[in-house]
Ligand code: SF4
């Protein structure tokens with residue numbers, strides 16, 4: 001373990017403040033989504049931070065400028081101290097977001113959170129189609145309960161974001177998804193094609209939509225946007241495509257350690273929720289201050305600036321635009337986290353992306369072939 | 385530019401919050417999973433929105449505070465239009 005005194009800060013590189021703090025309160029979750037972004041070895045993680053430890057994290061991060069705080073997981077509702085954490089965060093001046101599957105939510109808790117000062121609730125759905133939704137979530141009651149809870153969230157006056165993770169098995173229902181969201185009076189609708197990290201990577205062949213599916217979904221979303229604007233409807237539709245169909249990668253997380261700070265259930269600090277899989281040592285809030293972690297730790301400085309880039313990024317004139325793409329994707333698909341994100345057509349590994357596109361067109365796996373996220377599968381896949 | 389909104393009362397929409405952020409040294413507008421940094425004039429206008437004063441009253445108040453600023457009426461009217469088109473505020 002590094003002593004608190006050592007600094008890996010890069011001279012000449014000034015990181016922005018950690019405006020966004022994500023508190024992954026727990027990896028416990030009653031659902032088993034096959035695209036879950038939690039680490040594959042989630043069943044073997046360390047003890048969760050206590051209430052007091054979390055509040056201290058909030059206080060320190062707020063001092064560094066964090067203003068948005070997301071409570072997520074796993075399923076954050078599993079934490080019995082959630083209302084207390086919300087109140088502490090709100091008193092510190094955070095805008096507080098609860099990101100939930102809705103399972104475990106009740107009218108009483110919605111009211112309790114409002115009392116504590118919760119600003120906003122996001123509910124995630126797996127599809128507008130009850131059958132697909134229940135199959136994907138591994139629970140029969142899930143869907144009806146979510147709808148009831150979405151209505152209760154609005155009845156309590158919260159702004160509501162509905163998040164639909166789309167993939168090849170539900171993206172063709174996009175019109176129904178949008179209609180459902182409007183019926184529930186969502187303020188924001190995120191239609192996000194699942195990103196292929198964690199459990200989704202394992203299931204990529206069964207999840208990646210074809211280019212034709214994506215183009216159709218995007219076209220329909222555009223039509224609805226125009227319609228909403230014409231009706232002066234405040235609902236905003238946000239469509240997120242997977243970068244597998246791009247020729248240039250995205251500037252992942254707006255830059256490594258530049259905006260986003262994720263604290264996992266056991267206190268490990270990450271620059272992105274999927275970074276834990278990287279062969280990089282990340283600091284823990286039980287051992288270091290947030291200030292040290294953000295400014296000086298090895299992990300948070302590892303991919304700041306551009307001195308770590310090999311070719312083709314090193315001499316590329318676009319490197320300040322996309323920062324070489326996503327480190328996790330580079331690691332998963334090329335074996336080296338420093339490499340160019342293989343989404344980039346200049347990458348020597350771009351072939352793996354082309355192959356995945358072709359596979360999506362030719363030989364998709366059915367729903368029954370997906371590897372569901374649960375304790376048993378976690379233990380089988382990740383031998384300690 | 386319309387003056388029909390002068391008697392209307394602007395209200396910040398539920399779920400949106402105006403706040404001063406010392407680290408960024410500016411006012412920001414916070415909303416679900418997002419944040420907009422406000423420039424000086426936008427934050428002055430936003431701070432006048434209290435749910436009881438009308439657009440017309442806000443113009444009078446800001447004219448008094450900034451007697452030397454030219455075209456302040458148009459700026460405020462333009463701001464109200466943009467802010468309501470963005471659904472940050474409601475004009476009641
Ligand atoms: S993605 Fe699904 S399984 Fe994973 S934490 Fe969220 S709700 Fe639970």
Ligand code: SF4
Pocket residue numbers: 248249312313314316317318319320322323324325340341344345346347
């Ligand atoms: S080579 Fe690297 S820096 Fe250049 S566009 Fe591709 S990923 Fe971005």
